[in-house]
Amino acid sequence: MSLTAMTLLQQFVLLLAALALFLSFVLLAQPRLVAAIHVFAWQGGLVAAVTLTVAMAGDASHLYFSALLTFGLKALLIPWMLHRLTRRLGLARHTETLTRPALVIMAAVVLVIFSYWVVVPMVAQGLAFTRNIIAVSLAVVLIGLLMMVFRQQAVAQVLGFMSMENGLFLAAVSATAGMPLVVELGVAFDVLVAMVLFGVFFFQIRESIDSLDVDRLNRLTETNEVEGAS
């Protein structure tokens, strides 16, 4: 379905999705923790907006609720919790730079292309206009994972994780016009509990290693030399 054939609302959905993808890049490269949390909140907001727009464009009434849930959780509650945690952990001014930002960004670009390549055969037979967004949502998921690979800071890792969840929400909306309600509620509940637990763990980690640098969590390994047993 070519872009021009779409309604304005449908075009707006694509725009929002593209913005969400852009925010993934920003999140990946953002050195300041607090700023990253804000970016994440914006991304959550964009996902909610996509949901809302799809609901309006596709006349899927149950998506209104979904949009509300996403907005409440991803744009407000979780960013707020993270914000509070960073303040309590004294990380409000924390910055962390990637070692080779250009390379990481390039890798992320490659991931986007890769996602598109993977999804093409699927999109080709799709009918609904939202199908094109699947590639974007997959890219958001993968970039979130990439962010977790390259960020050493525990809070940043959680941001990556939550950004992956954003990608998932996006996929659910775009590919299937929303999951069954019980699943959606369950997922939201799980994400919330996960966030609470992440908060608990930030304190536990800091208590045990005096830092939130995950690279220093390296006691449990097999690579130390062992003297021959038996």
Place this chain on the structure above:
Amino acid sequence: MISAWLIALLQALLCAALAPLLVGWVRKVKARLQNRRGAPVLQPYSDLRKLLFKETRVAHTASPLFRIAPYIVFVATWLAAATVPLIALDLPTARIADIIVLVGLLALARFFLALAGMDVGTAFGGMGASREMMVSALAEPAMLMAVFTLAMTAHSTSLVSVMEHHLADGFVLRPSYLFAFGALILVALAECGRIPVDNPSTHLELTMIHEAMILEYTGRHLALMEWAAQIKLLLYGVLVANLFFPWGIGAAFGPLALGIGLAAVVVKLGVLGAALAVGETVLAKMRLFRVPAFLNLALLLGLLGLLSHVILEVGA
């Protein structure tokens, strides 16, 4: 049937009786070759008689086995000799044991000889036993290879059958027999403790093999041991003579055939004994660790005999 058994018994007694004579003959020829007059040919009989009636002494440390061993050694050797056709072929005793049993009986004798050597707990006894077992370990396969060559030619391990087969074929030049003959000669020298492997007339401590084992024996025990050794020499002589040159041996039990058989074997043994004496005069005793090379030669000859039989004689 009864007569056959009687002749067998006679032959067995003859074996034992002739054995000292062979030794005396070899010594005599050797002495003559060395320009000595030497002891009389019958001297070994006198020696045996002397030892048999002398007082027998046994070391405090010896166990009962020490006293049983001479009997077992003697009897096993004698039984082995009795199963070899000496003057007549188809004797019932020959069927008791074939060629492998014969080797086994000799091994039994050697086993007890070596044990007896170790029993008193002296250094020489153990040394002799150790060396004897090494020599025999190498000699036994060579011996078996040689006799297997004959056995495969005759398709039988029975000595009688081998000789009968040989007689029936007449004089045939077989390369395999040549090798087997050489192997058996070498083995006989080693097994009977002759030069160049062992010197029967030395008691020089570090070169002894056989003598070291019977060092502690006296009196009748020693007599039995010596006699057994003499029978063994005779046995090997008869094996060499009758297996390779069976002509003359009595195929029937008539007095004439037996008489010819006896004469033939005496002549054959006389020649062999003389040859042994010549050999012992010409050769020097080898160092102990040259002996394996000597016996390997025997084994090689035996194997070559067997292989040449398989390759050259059986045909494609």
Place this chain on the structure above:
Amino acid sequence: MSASPALSLAFLAVVLGLGSSAISLLAGRQPRVLRLLAMPLVGLCGLAALGAGVLALTQGGSVSATLPLGLPWMPWHVRLDALSGLFLMVIGLVTSVLGLYGPAYVRSFEYGRDSLVALGGFTGLFLVGMLLVVLADDAFLFMVAWELMSLSSYFLVAFQHENAANRRAAFLYLLMAHIGGLTILLGFGVLAAFGGGFDFDAMRAATLSPGWASVAFALAFVGFGMKAGLVPMHAWLPEAHPVAPSHISALMSGVMLKVAVYGFIRVVLDLNGEVQWFWGVVLLAVGSVSALMGVLFALMQTDLKRLLAYSSVENLGIIFIALGLALLFQATEHSMLAALALVAALYHVINHALFKGLLFLGAGAILHSTHERDLEQMGGLLRRMPWTGYFFLIGCLSISALPPFNGFVSEWLTFQAALQAWQLESGVLRSLIPIASAVLALTGALVAATFVKVYGVAFLGQARSRHVRRARVVPFGMRAGQGVLALLCVLLGVLPTQVIHLIDPVATELLGTGMPQAGASGWLWLTPISAETASYSAPLSILALALIAGLAIWWFKRRTVRGVRRCDPWDCGFAAPTPRMQYTATAFAQPVRRVFGLLFEIEEDRTTGEDGVQRYRLRLTDRLWGLVYAPVARGVESASRRVVRLQSGNVRVYLGWTLATLLVLLWIISGA
């Protein structure tokens, strides 16, 4: 469940074995229960097995039954035929003797720290395992029983586990048993794939292509050969057998190795269809190497039980030489000769069980009485433990294949089979077999040397240490156990025609023909092929031996009034010899060590201490260890060192792996 008395007796044996095991487990801390109840039950179990075996052999035919255990679609099949019967008999012979020997022997463990519960419990299970292997008629039960046998004997090897060397031996044993077991399983897998089922009947019915049949043969050979201790798969055997309690060593060496032979015969001659001639060549080669290496290493040992264990390697080599001949003849359609070779192998199986059992029990008696396994410390035991001494002598004579004892008969039969090589059509085979028999001859002579050394050093001469000097006669039960085995050794040596008559049904069952000629000239004469070809009369030879020796002794007794007089040893007139001047076991083996030096890795070390005393140290190791085993161990070690880099400890790296896996998989399926 079964109408056949033989099978019922076999089941009874299994139940008795389980009962003995259960009693030991339940008795807990009552050592007397083990001694007075569990061990005699083991003996009864042996008797039942013996009875079942003899019945099965004499009655002929086969009986089968199924047990309601196992997989739902495949209950346990059992079958008792002549082959199983023979091996049941072998198991029974040694086991029933343990009923006599065991109670007294285990007494010495009562005050030790090692749990008798384990000893008794696993002994019973070990027996049950062996019995079920022999009875099994499907691959599943066979494997269960086989591994039960391995596992319970492993626990017995690890019984005295405070010694680190024992633990190492047990580990090595279980490891190799496991490898062997899995290889056998694979072999059965091949057979089952063609037969369409895991019961032996299906496998018998299957026809395999020569290639796959050879694969199955190779797997069976490696698997069973590992248990049988064939070189180069023998490394575990000299480690594991000596460290178990002696009556267990007797079971392991005397019986368990035979169970491996059973498995091999069952798979190769019964299940695996057409025999290929080169299988026989492989067996001849491996058997010869095992026999020679086994005996050479045995001769070098100074630990009595280790020596006996190496000697088992040698004897299994001989058995496999005979089996190789049987396969060769069978493949070239000389069934009669194949039967001769098979009978020779089976005869040696029985013989080895008897004399190796006897020798291990003797070693156990020495251990019991002197707490010593090291030959260099022994000496003069014949005068201190005369019964054990004479029984041990019979064992030594039998194992050295000397007439008129049993070992000689089987070796003689093997030679007879080998000498029929002229009947083969292929010239190459005709010339190969004599070489194998040359090795056999060499082996025989070296065995004699080995056991002259053992007997001479341990039982003759003078005691080399204080506790050996204090050795005492062992209890009656232990003597009786050895006595029974010694008697059997003699009987089987003297009455070969009867024994062959007993074994014959096995050959008939497996090869279609037996040895009808063996007793054709009457029971006195053993004539394997015909009276002209070869004959042996053990009864007459022993009669002659006894007669002449008796006559000679009688004559001397009559002639000489004076008996023998005791005096000091002469020793060429040197100073009175002390025990330390005796030839040691190491010294005894020195000439052979020099001749065959190439095969060993020898480390010699002569030092003169500060006190001026010369010290000599000798370390002799198996070259194969470095050639075969060490590289495998190193390979696994380095692979694992590489693999653990996966677990680097950094969570980001882990996430990277997840990402990479995901991308690779997506790439694969999108490409596909």
Place this chain on the structure above:
Amino acid sequence: MGTPGRPRGSLERLERGLCPSYAGGAPRMSALMLTLLAPLIGGVALILTRAPGPAGWLNLGVSALTFGGAIWLALSVGLQGSLEGAGFRVDAFNVYLVVLTAFVGMTTSIFSRPYMRHVCASGRISTGSLRIYHGMYQAFMLTMLVALTTDNLGVLWVAVEGATLATVLLVSLYRTPEAVEAAWKYFILCGVGIALALFGTVLTYFASQHVVQDPDAGLTWSVLYANAHALDPTVMRIAFVFLLVGYGTKVGLVPMHQWLPDAHSEGPTPMSAVLSGLLLNVALYAVVRLKMLVDGSLAETATPHLAGSLLMGFGLVSFVVAGLFLHRQRDIKRMFSYSSIEHMGLMTFAFGLGGPLATFGALLHMLVHSLTKSAIFVTVGHATHIAGTQAIDRIRGLIRTQPAVGWSLLIGVTAIAGFPPFGVFTSEFLLLTATMQSYPWLTVVLLSGLVVAFAGLFRHLHPMVYGTAPEGQQPVQANMLPVLLHLGLVLWLGLAIPSFLAAWLDSATQLITGSHLL
């Protein structure tokens, strides 16, 4: 319970009952409700119970109640056919896992009561933590039972994620740096994995929208399975990759396994027992259910066995790599968690292989592995208690100090290494046979892997159980009942598979592969 001698008639009835499925009535649903509500209510109650003493008993009671419910459920499914409705589906495949889960949950709670009291008394955790422990224990049981019984892929996902959330706090219960680190890795890795699985679930839903009209039924497994052939293969392929990587992380497939040894070794031992014995099974269960869908969808394409091949590949790699890992272990619990990876690899391989024989073997292996491994972990709990450490080279002479513990460990490891007469041998026998039939050359890899793994286990085990005990090492109060129970069952399964269980496993096989084995 049925024994081999059981009359034929009842067996047939049982088989008949297992195969056809018809909707169950209200009383049958109550069995399911009991099974699920017991841990739910119990968990809440346990969070509220302050006294540590009664809490242990309560935990045990609730677990026993759950087990009772599971048995009831199993009986009703066995006799009347599978149960569907209200978003749940209990058929032959999952009901046996439900019973297994409830059973291991119960026996572990027997062990857990004195063990945790000892831990609490020794001051390693506070009573508050104990409350969390008990609450989370039941929450974990609940999530697993839900994951097993639900018919909705979305709920399945939620439950598996819930299982992670319930256990993650338990892993860090001791608050040592190692425990926190392990918990973090567990959380992050499984979180990511599960997120990927959600993506796969979304894609599955996407594929189902073409086929299933009712959007609410779009994630219902039974509906999807009935229409599997119509699902778009391209989408399902991609979806399966995500699902496999996602749930595979929880199964512990290499190279996504890294959380597993950490989490097992640092959490309290009862937790290790249920993680190894149950959680991995549930994750594998999910993978197999999804594989069934994908197989249906790909049946007509050029690569019908894609899912199976992927599973085989992952299984084999996990199996071999974990075997090698065993050789370089210093921590006893880590060692056994690698052994779990190895066995999960084997099962994954077998499910990938497909075919009735392999599937039957894999189902049996799931059962015996869970029983054996949880028995081992219970024993290991006692062993570490005796030695006061988890370091392998400081655990010595267990048989000397406490024969019951030493022998249990030895026998348990023997069983897990695949020696008869234990059930693990039976299942491995079946797996090898199945492999022999379709991929003969892979058996060589499998056998080498088994040997390597065996050597790795025993080289460490030997010095621990045998030898002399260090000075002053004292026996501890140990309740060996769970171990005896488990090993006894495994032994029984090795000697004879009771016909009701065989019929049961067979109908599960029939469900998975479409054909009977028996």
